[in-house]
Amino acid sequence: MLTPVTAGVDGSAESFAAAEWAAREAVRRERPLLLLHARNWHPHRADGGPADAAQRQLARQYLRRAEERVRRACPAAVLCDEQVEGPASVALLNAADRADLLVLGSRGLSGFTGFLVGSVALAVVAKAACPVVLVRAGEEAADEHLPAEAGDAEVGSVSGRTRQRDVVLGLDARDPSDEVIEFAFEAARLRGARLRILYAWQEPSAFELGPGDVALADKPQQAREWRGFLTAVLQAWRDKYPEVEVVECVPQDKASTALIGAASAAGLLVVGHRLAERPVGPRTGPVTHAVIHHVGCPVAVVPHT
Incomplete structure (x- = not known):
């Protein structure tokens, strides 16, 4: 069953x-x-x-x-x-x-x-x-769709046709979870929606730098490095879901701020949550906590180990 x-x-x-x-x-x-x-x-x-x-x-x-x-x-x-x-x-x-x-x-x-x-x-x-x-x-069901004119302008569709709002995935490219990525790709596939994958990065402090760190590069170069890294992480999933249109975003920003902004026009936001026993009881991480309190669209929290 x-x-x-x-x-x-x-x-x-x-x-x-x-x-x-x-x-x-x-x-x-x-x-x-x-x-x-x-x-x-x-x-x-x-x-x-x-x-x-x-x-x-x-x-x-x-x-x-x-x-x-x-x-x-x-x-x-x-x-x-x-x-x-x-x-x-x-x-x-x-x-x-x-x-x-x-x-x-x-x-x-x-x-x-x-x-x-x-x-x-x-x-x-x-x-x-x-x-x-x-x-x-x-x-409501209508909230999952872009207005007809917005969909037409973006994808050149026939007048009167609507398209699904994006599924947005907040991903930590440094520690990607297969469970979270697969949930987002499958959600986009089932909806016929575009999948917008966002990894927000910030410059580490001097104490966090190591040999060969991308932070040694200038900011445009860092963004290109992170985009290349994200693309490499996602390649196997693009191959598995060739029908899903994927947009990769690597803004320099706080993760919670970037996700709340990206989700303003989304049909679904997907974030991960690492299952762990904490001494102070069950808690969500700071990014998940922020988005579930401030994002207006449905939020999917996907557990992983």
């Missing part, structure tokens, strides 16, 4: 948007969609009491509403639903162990203060075994 694309549903507008996005992705991947609700967990409550019955009924309402929205927005999706007992982060992490992809909602605040990503979503992103996609409320 194929592992599902799983969407967490909690009755919020963000979770309903996540469910619709997950349905479209499930159809693209030819996988079933699982709508999952984690009920409140009370260790000292007797099973079968009135509170438990009320929670089950509320969960059923949330799942029914999500199902209705999915069937209207994406009738081709093959879906099922499930209720499980929390805590929510534990339930979602367990679901991630048997999912192809986990999709969660994140709440928007404003373009200046960023987006509110709750403690449950952060805990899941930090420890999930499968890729996790965070989706804002209001995300």
Whole structure:
């Protein structure tokens, strides 16, 4: 049996948007969609009491509403639903162990203060075994496409035709992850979208320089060196996915700043997250933390070792 694309549903507008996005992705991947609700967990409550019955009924309402929205927005999706007992982060992490992809909602605040990503979503992103996609409320299928006139101007297509917005991959060329690169190429292939791969570099301090370091060159030369290095890293993936148009970008900038800017016109941003046990508990790296709080398009966080 194929592992599902799983969407967490909690009755919020963000979770309903996540469910619709997950349905479209499930159809693209030819996988079933699982709508999952984690009920409140009370260790000292007797099973079968009135509170438990009320929670089950509320969960059923949330799942029914999500199902209705999915069937209207994406009738081709093959879906099922499930209720499980929390805590929510534990339930979602367990679901991630048997999912192809986990999709969660994140709440928007404003373009200046960023987006509110709750403690449950952060805990899941930090420890999930499968890729996790965070989706804002209001995300719609139309948001995945460029306006017709923009697409026409860029690719010379027939008037009225739209094209998919870019998939943007934030890549550390010094430590590339096959899992992250493959996810981004596959996402672009499934969408028929262009893949924009970005490696942002900064000049190291004098203490970080070693023999033959590219930092010994002037800035234009450094940019050419990094672009050549990135091209070499990606060559095997270009060969594997010849149908995917790839654009390589090597700006001199902070990685988080460059990615937030590049994602402003993207349909999906892909970043990696190294799974590791940290003494202070589960955390995401600074770049991943920044983009999931400030990028408006869906963000896929792909775990790797």
